[in-house]
Amino acid sequence: MKAKALTIAGSDSGGGAGIQADIKTFQERDVFGMSAITAITAQNTLGVHGVYPQTLEAIEKQIDVVLSDIGADSVKTGMLFSKEIIELVSRLLKDYKVENIVVDPVMIAKGGAKLLQDEAIEALKKHLLPQATVITPNLPEACAILGWSDINSTEAMEEAALELYKLGAKNVVVKGGHLNHEQSIDILFDGKTYSYYTNNRINTKHTHGTGCTFAAAITAELAKGNSVSEAVSTAKSFITSAISEGLAIGKGIGPTNHGAYRKELTR
Numbered sequence: 486m487k488a489k490a491l492t493i494a495g496s497d498s499g500g501g502a503g504i505q506a507d508i509k510t511f512q513e514r515d516v517f518g519m520s521a522i523t524a525i526t527a528q529n530t531l532g533v534h535g536v537y538p539q540t541l542e543a544i545e546k547q548i549d550v551v552l553s554d555i556g557a558d559s560v561k562t563g564m565l566f567s568k569e570i571i572e573l574v575s576r577l578l579k580d581y582k583v584e585n586i587v588v589d590p591v592m593i594a595k596g597g598a599k600l601l602q603d604e605a606i607e608a609l610k611k612h613l614l615p616q617a618t619v620i621t622p623n624l625p626e627a628c629a630i631l632g633w634s635d636i637n638s639t640e641a642m643e644e645a646a647l648e649l650y651k652l653g654a655k656n657v658v659v660k661g662g663h664l665n666h667e668q669s670i671d672i673l674f675d676g677k678t679y680s681y682y683t684n685n686r687i688n689t690k691h692t693h694g695t696g697c698t699f700a701a702a703i704t705a706e707l708a709k710g711n712s713v714s715e716a717v718s719t720a721k722s723f724i725t726s727a728i729s730e731g732l733a734i735g736k737g738i739g740p741t742n743h744g745a746y747r748k749e750l751t752r
């Protein structure tokens with residue numbers, strides 16, 4: 486049977502991040518994609534021009550009807566915007582006993598727009614992180630969750646992964662896209678071992694949606710029954726291809742190319 490994945494996230498009208506990136510990634514990884522939209526953003530390659538959160542009723546209904554009828558082998562959360570939305574999503578994921586939960590703790594878009602209210606960080610820590618199979622913070626997100634000012638080395642990334650693990654997630658991937666390093670290094674910590682996923686840093690400005698795409702690829706692989714380490718490994722290859730063929734569309738930071746990994750495999 487075809488694997489199914491649900492993304493609970495914000496809509497990016499520009500198509501590079503959020504729900505749109507997730508669904509494109511699920512499709513590329515041969516997983517049936519479903520969505521519950523938490524907020525609509527008016528977004529393009531120049532940034533976020535408007536944020537319109539959906540009502541709790543609308544969000545609950547979307548999740549309810551999908552999980553009660555179709556079900557999901559894995560669920561990804563992205564932009565959740567408020568404490569109230571986090572509490573709602575956490576309750577529903579518990580009620581439906583979802584097994585594989587990937588929490589991408591989206592906080593700030595690359596252009597600087599806030600996608601999570603400051604007061605929601607505590608709710609994220611208290612309710613959602615402890616339910617997660619995998620969490621995928623970038624360096625600023627890891628700092629915000631831990632109350633740290635900076636993470637600027639792989640040693641600090643390992644320390645952050647350990648401290649984040651103590652908040653209850655089964656696995657932590659600290660993404661190193663923001664590290665000033667010639668390689669792009671992500672570190673997975675499963676409570677015992679630190680595993681490094683490393684590729685050469687690609688010199689491009691077209692990286693809109695990298696975090697969403699990477700977490701969506703992990704979600705898709707978990708939905709198909711792969712282990713967390715296999716899922717992270719495939720997601721790393723997927724995002725590296727997508728960035729290497731990033732799309733120079735629009736006047737600003739273009740999106741990654743979700744079809745690039747498939748093309749590479751068939752070459």
Ligand SMILES: Nc1ncnc2c1ncn2[C@@H]1O[C@H](COP(=O)(O)OP(=O)(O)O)[C@@H](O)[C@H]1O
Binds near residue numbers: 624663684697724725
């Ligand atoms: N320039 C780059 N070259 C290669 N990989 C990158 C580059 N920028 C980010 N990545 C990878 O993309 C994924 C998303 O990372 P990151 O940019 O840190 O997340 P976010 O989009 O949440 O800020 C990670 O696997 C990271 O290593």
Ligand SMILES: Cc1ncc(COP(=O)(O)OP(=O)(O)O)c(N)n1
Binds near residue numbers: 496563
């Ligand atoms: C609707 C929406 N959700 C998440 C993001 C952030 O996406 P990310 O993959 O971290 O990429 P950047 O926006 O930082 O390039 C978003 N922008 N919009």
